[in-house]
Amino acid sequence: MFGLTFEKLFLVAVIAGFVLGPTRLPSYAQQLARSVRSLRQFVDTTRTAAERELGVPLQRTEWESFDLRQYDPRRIVSDALSETDSSARHTSAATPPLTQTHMHVRDAEIDEEATLVRPGQKYVVAGTSSHPRRILIASLPDDDPRRIAAQVYSQPTVSDSSTPGSVTSAPVAAE
Numbered sequence: 001m002f003g004l005t006f007e008k009l010f011l012v013a014v015i016a017g018f019v020l021g022p023t024r025l026p027s028y029a030q031q032l033a034r035s036v037r038s039l040r041q042f043v044d045t046t047r048t049a050a051e052r053e054l055g056v057p058l059q060r061t062e063w064e065s066f067d068l069r070q071y072d073p074r075r076i077v078s079d080a081l082s083e084t085d086s087s088a089r090h091t092s093a094a095t096p097p098l099t100q101t102h103m104h105v106r107d108a109e110i111d112e113e114a115t116l117v118r119p120g121q122k123y124v125v126a127g128t129s130s131h132p133r134r135i136l137i138a139s140l141p142d143d144d145p146r147r148i149a150a151q152v153y154s155q156p157t158v159s160d161s162s163t164p165g166s167v168t169s170a171p172v173a174a175e
Contacts, residue, residue, distance in 0.1 A: 114145035120152045 020028055051058050069075060117124055117137070124146050127133040140147040 111145055114149045117146050117149040119150060121150045124150075 016028075017025055047058055113124055113126060122137060123134045124137055124140075125132050126135055137147050137150045
């Protein structure tokens with residue numbers, strides 16, 4: 001409980017013995033015992049009042065028999081994802097195609113994301129700020145504006161065959 005071990009409690013007791021001294025230590029120990037008793041009495045009365053008002057017995061053995069792992073967020077998410085995957089397979093043929101308006105809005109979002117991509121960037125962050133998704137830029141299609149914006153071009157080189165100081169005009173994509 002609270003990361004307290006027997007050794008830590010013993011150390012606190014020894015330090016309290018030195019700080020309080022032998023004359024005040026017994027009175028403080030009695031006061032601590034009274035506080036613990038009153039706390040236990042408060043918990044017991046609260047438990048009995050809750051049992052009486054709810055009509056449900058709050059016994060530890062009955063609560064331990066419940067499978068509380070079903071409320072684990074990781075388990076809930078994994079179950080929901082597995083249900084979504086199986087339902088997506090069955091309903092993929094039933095989903096209507098995107099209209100021109102939806103495709104225009106999606107293209108605008110992709111273009112906006114492309115303005116935020118820097119050359120050499122490996123991932124693009126899509127989605128909302130509360131649920132961001134990292135998308136590997138290498139997994140995007142070759143004509144995607146985000147992938148094009150992330151391409152790194154090599155520095156122009158001086159050509160040896162032409163006049164001194166001339167530069168090649170076509171950038172070379174480095175991947």
